[in-house]
Amino acid sequence: MSLEIENLDLQAAVELLEGGSCSSEELVHALLSRITARDSSLCAYLSVDGDASLRQARDADKARASGSTAPLLGIPLAVKDVINVSGDSCHCASKILEGYVSPYDATVIGRLRDAGAVFVGRTNMDEFAMGSSTENSAFGVTRNPCSIDHVPGGSSGGSAAAVAGGEAVAALGSDTGGSIRQPASFCGCVGLKPSYGRVSRYGLTAFASSLDQIGPMTRTVRDAAALLEVMAGHDERDSSSINMAVPGYSSCLGEDLRGMKLGLPKEYFVAGTDSEVDNAVRAAVEECSKLGAEIVEISLPHTDYAVATYYIIATAEASANLARFDGVRYGHRAEGVINPIDMYGKTRAQGFGAEVKRRIILGTYVLSSGYHDAYYLRAQKVRTLIRQDFEKVFEDCDALLTPVTPTPAYRIGEKVDDPLRMYLGDVFTVPANLAGICGLSVPCGVSSDGLPIGLQVLGPAFKEENILRVGHAYELARANSKNG
């Protein structure tokens, strides 16, 4: 049979495997061929271990033959290079982790493995997840599958490009300030950032510990729900993970939005947003209204401070999190050093890229004595205000609808010399991380240049079922209107 792997979503792959019309080995084989054919131009993957993936696939086929009905049995997944998979490299797209082989599985990897998933390869990203374009990778720039001279977004640009470009059925990303939602929006796939504490961070190389979450990147909202069901839940090894039952997300999905109240934050519909983006999102809002949702305008008054707050807190935490990369225990170590200080200096100067260095220096500065109160402490206070903004509107609303980004994907190299402009592109995504709430990016249009546009659905903390329901119903309606 000929598998149209590039159009296969996770749900369809599960049905194929369960129905016996193809084996996991055939599926993985087809995927590997697709990657071979396509990835030299996309550069979505940093590494693909064909033999190991086929071995895992054959094991899955054997398990199925002996009666296993694990929910993701034999399903190939791509993993962002920031998540530890035992025996695999985990370079975080950085030279400083050259040679590092992970001795353990991240908790989410363990859960997906237990559910039968096959890990095919590691996807490209901005070094240590710092960036919005995947141009900060030490190992090459990933390209947007919808337009090869545009960025895929970042930092999970490799995962987004792999899913959107037909090189993965589904992938894992991580989101600290929009790193799942923004590339999903730029590439035209679905990306879910779970609420802080919903998915274990154990095994996710930390960028900013109080903001990081691992989440699924998929072709459909239903697929994101299916993956989240497996990934979510309490983990004793992560003290910030919440001990709260995980709903059956797939069973919360429906075709309409009757009874739901959706808020439009006025601060997210402002001048400065690209008009095509604004129009596409407003059309999506109209569609949700037709599906039965009540639409109300609301306000999140502290939105303007979110980017500044984010870049203080995230860099402060990063400056400590990245201190461990020192050449002592693993990864790169500079040659010809004369003492420990010299070793740290040279190892880190050689190992880290410019953006990572910029953020470490910024984070070190905001925590320094004499500046700590003016920057870090003040940012924490503003963070509380931003969280309270959301808590207040979620007393009334089930979810919020916003653009994911002010513009569609930009050209490779266009913003690389202007970090501040790049940071400002995160304005609609960072508030969710600061508030610890969940957010979903769903394709809602295409620009006149053929670049995807995303709709962001934000939901209250630990109410992923709300945003999945909105995203799914909208996605179905959009597909029907396109077909019809």
Add this chain to the structure above:
Amino acid sequence: MNYLVSIGLEVHVQLRTVSKMFCGCATGFGAPPNTHVCPVCLGYPGTLPVMNQDAIHYTVVAGLLLGSNISDYSKFDRKSYFYPDMPKNYQISQYDRPLCDGGSVDIEIDGLQKQIGITRIHLEEDVGKSTHFSGKSGVDFNRAGIPLMEIVTEPDITSADEAMSFLVALKQIMLYGEVSGCNLEEGNMRCDVNCSVRPETQSRLGTKTEIKNMNTFKGVHAALLYEIDRQVQALESGEQILQETRRWDPDAGITIQMRVKESEHDYRYFPEPDLMPVVLDSDKIEEWRAQLPELPRERRTRFVEQYGLPDYDAGILVEDKALADYYEEAAKQSANPKAISNWMMTEMLRLLSERGLELGDIAMKPESLAGLVKLTDSNTINSSTAREVFGILFAEGGDPAHIVKEKGLAQVGDSDLLDKLVKQAILDNPRSVEDYRSGKKAAAQFLVGQVMRLTKGKANPKLVQDLLRTKLDG
């Protein structure tokens, strides 16, 4: 000019948890390098700390024993600095919200009571240990992540002797509370010593120096004697004391400058996002308070009341928790707790100190001591035999009744046999008999000695004496 001395200590006490503070690795001492390690305590990418609840419990117990306020809300912070023995290049510690605030330790100095204030007690993780070889260095991370409690005192200590008394008293309390093994050789208690002097006419404290990483009490004492003298000499000759960190060189007997204040670290503390704040409700604290062990002072009073011991004896016994525990164990199994105390105060302490042993090193069990007392009280053995049996028990352990039987040490109480031997002693020593009858009553002792000799020391001396008197006086 007279000078006043102000000393404050920061004592790091290793908690006796089975596993490390944030992972499941063992805490045992002396394992081959890097065998008690895992991705968490090695700071591998993606790993996260999980709090060892025993470490919280032990720190709170220490705080309760020192009379601290236990914080109902406390948190952990990252303290950033680069050092090869620090896996993450930040230490998880507590900055502004420690587990315990305040408290005090009572010490006795020259017969006078004094109270040393405790500023705070916080919990933090230990680091690894660097070793330098020719041309390279190695780090052993077995110790990295072992929980340490840092006890900070007020600058209330005014001499090297007081510092010593404080450390001894603190160690005693930590041992009583069973929060630490307090084994100095294994680095269970290490301290940083802050010291300043000032002319007695000056009210504000002088500039202090800090002597880092002292791991013996004697070292603290010697370093302070030197440092106080050094500072006084400096002031006398019109020099300024620099605020600096110094190191004690035990071989040279001097402190040496390590670094001056200007180059000290900015630790860039911020709250540890990977750990939740510690919230202790008052029920939990009260539950732990109710389980607190009896401290030496209370125990001493109880020993006097319960076992009828002289206050002095009770004082000696409770000084060392192990000794007091041993005593209680033996006393509980004996009808004569006073005799148990006598044995421990004399023979046991003497043999321990002569042979340089700790109580834990000897094979003799408390029940053996109780058994020995029973044999003496029932006149099965006499006191000199008892000392001999004690010596055997001390060296080899065992059951005293069995030893007495096996070695034929039971007292000869057979009056027919003794009667015969008394007669023989009288016949053999006519001069002593004469001396006795002529009024030299001491001559009877010689005759008793003769009978004892004939029984190889096993005769019941009281019985021999009675028999002799009857024969000589009759």
